[in-house]
Amino acid sequence: MMKYSGTVLSVSDVNASRKFYENLFGLELYQDYGINISFTCGLSLQQNFDWLTGLPKEKILKDANNMELCFEEADFDGFLRKLSQYPGVAYLSDVVEHGWGQRVVRFYDPDGHLIEVGEEMKMVVNRFLASGMSLAQVSKRMDVSIEDLEKVLSE
Numbered sequence: 001m002m003k004y005s006g007t008v009l010s011v012s013d014v015n016a017s018r019k020f021y022e023n024l025f026g027l028e029l030y031q032d033y034g035i036n037i038s039f040t041c042g043l044s045l046q047q048n049f050d051w052l053t054g055l056p057k058e059k060i061l062k063d064a065n066n067m068e069l070c071f072e073e074a075d076f077d078g079f080l081r082k083l084s085q086y087p088g089v090a091y092l093s094d095v096v097e098h099g100w101g102q103r104v105v106r107f108y109d110p111d112g113h114l115i116e117v118g119e120e121m122k123m124v125v126n127r128f129l130a131s132g133m134s135l136a137q138v139s140k141r142m143d144v145s146i147e148d149l150e151k152v153l154s155e
Helices: 014-025 049-053 076-084 121-130 135-142 146-154
Strands: 007-011 029-032 036-039 043-047 068-073 103-108 114-119
Touching (some): 043 049, 121 146
Parallel strands (some): 007 043
Antiparallel strands (some): 036 043
16 A cells, blocks of 8 residues: 655755754654755655756746645644744735634745644634533534534544
């Protein structure tokens, strides 16, 4: 059976990008091959992506806006404070609350890859429950079955 092994991002400076992902997200290094590094979560960074893939340099696009890396954070407000202190981050938008209630922020890494950080879904459900909503009301508000909400809460 085939196994998904991870995502490789093209970066212009592997050391600067490594620092960005380690410091801002707390990712842990798994392997370091100089111009290619891997984190324990399965994300890898590759400098000289054209060399690796055989693509011409001009085909390696910055700010392509055709994918995003998604992270969830239990302490979303704490992450927003940390992010606001990180120099040079370009934001796609301010914090957005989606129709299902999850707050997210989208911004770019140093090489223009779009990143989404959202509230952990369990926190969204708990926030609604703490506001006095019943599980049935949360189910309707989030357009998610009660069974799926129970799965989220049991994680």
